[in-house]
Amino acid sequence: MLKEYFDLLEAVKAQKNFKAVIFDMDGLVFDTERVFMEQLAVVMKEKGYTLTQDIYKQTLGTSGSKLANIMYSHYGEDYPFKECGHIAQERVCMVAETIGLTVKPQIRELLVMLRDKNIPCTIASSTNSAIVAKYLEHAGLTGYFSKITGGEMVKYSKPEPDIFLMACEKLKTAPHEALVLEDSENGVKAAAAAGIPVICIPDLKEPDSAVLKLAAAVVRRK
DSSP states (O other): OOEEESOHHHHHHHSOSOOEEEEOOBTTTBSHHHHHHHHHHHHHHHTTOOOOHHHHHHTTTOOHHHHHHHHHHHHOTTSOHHHHHHHHHHHHHHHHHTTOOOBOTTHHHHHHHHHHTTOOEEEEOSSOHHHHHHHHHHHTOGGGOSEEEOGGGOSSOTTSSHHHHHHHHHHTOOGGGEEEEEOSHHHHHHHHHHTOOEEEOOOSSOOOHHHHTTSSEEEOOO
């Protein structure tokens, strides 16, 4: 049964028998979805394209060819997908290195709680693993995560289960003994397909009701 909580720590505590926690990163650990959307919009504007929030929301939780196909479907095959994405990502990295990225509410407290309980944590993100490592380092969160699984490490991105299954392999934990924290529809679908209980913490886009039913709990941040 789907239960709704308003406190992330309590939602995690309510889950039973998990031996490891798998975190998404963008929109879950860091407020990077908004930052990247803003930077990408500027880059695209410089090149004569207009990014809308509705189009950007379609890309949440995706990477690689799936992400490219979404953008090509809206802007045509001539859209400079790699160039725009690369420049926008460089600018987000500059933000991370200078003023820093905003860590989402209760994430630090949750990581401390899990560390105190000796529960290993890992990141499974559609973002490249090297970039994930930089973000964690700049935010002082590196020590909380034993492993990183980046989008470049799997053939198929979310909503396929590959990235979460690989994360479980790295942790040497069976899928049903792990717990996933995700904000996006594609992430929730991927966790469910992998057979891993998932807590959904919506960010830019509220998942539809069918996706929410796949989650063990839903936390809506105040």
